[in-house]
Amino acid sequence: MPSMSAIVLADSESHTPCLARVPIPDVEPDELLVRIKAIGVGIHDSYFLPSQRSFPFPISIEASGVVEQTGSAVGAYHSGDSVAFVSTMQPKGGVWAEYAIVRADSLMLGIPESMSFEHAAALPVASTTALRALHALPHLDAGGSMFIAGASGAVGTLAVQLARQHGWDVAASASRANYGYLADLGANLVVD
Numbered sequence: 001m002p003s004m005s006a007i008v009l010a011d012s013e014s015h016t017p018c019l020a021r022v023p024i025p026d027v028e029p030d031e032l033l034v035r036i037k038a039i040g041v042g043i044h045d046s047y048f049l050p051s052q053r054s055f056p057f058p059i060s061i062e063a064s065g066v067v068e069q070t071g072s073a074v075g076a077y078h079s080g081d082s083v084a085f086v087s088t089m090q091p092k093g094g095v096w097a098e099y100a101i102v103r104a105d106s107l108m109l110g111i112p113e114s115m116s117f118e119h120a121a122a123l124p125v126a127s128t129t130a131l132r133a134l135h136a137l138p139h140l141d142a143g144g145s146m147f148i149a150g151a152s153g154a155v156g157t158l159a160v161q162l163a164r165q166h167g168w169d170v171a172a173s174a175s176r177a178n179y180g181y182l183a184d185l186g187a188n189l190v191v192d
Contacts, residue, residue: 035099
């Protein structure tokens with residue numbers, strides 16, 4: 001059975017990830033095998049674990065890469081496509097590995113040629129959070145206003161830009177060192 005290198009939790013008692021060799025997972029009809037090019041890193045990496053898992057278990061949930069193989073029921077993506085994704089609760093393992101299995105419905109749109117794999121890997125969790133938060137505010141029309149706390153972080157950075165694209169005025173909070181950054185993103189007012 002072909003194997004790959006991965007950062008794993010070795011057993012159910014482990015809290016410290018380690019490097020290991022693990023089998024490359026098999027592809028089911030609604031899945032894709034992605035060769036990982038870059039990963040996102042966050043506090044969530046060793047906590048979002050499916051209840052059905054075997055050890056050693058590759059961890060983490062957001063990445064970008066190139067589709068290596070598609071399952072028989074996958075039609076929208078093909079071998080060679082560049083993709084970014086969140087692989088939440090995948091019992092076949094996370095993305096801190098040479099390869100990861102991803103369900104077709106977990107993929108974000110393909111990566112634009114102008115975007116690096118590193119930038120694409122940093123987007124899935126933060127962008128999903130920002131989009132969900134803004135979609136929870138359907139009463140805001142163009143010309144409305146909102147306050148975004150901690151706006152210079154990953155979620156805030158995306159939320160400021162999305163809000164401005166919708167025509168909303170944005171007041172944002174950040175440390176003084178990030179005032180110019182937020183103004184460049186489009187914030188109308190920045191406070192500490």
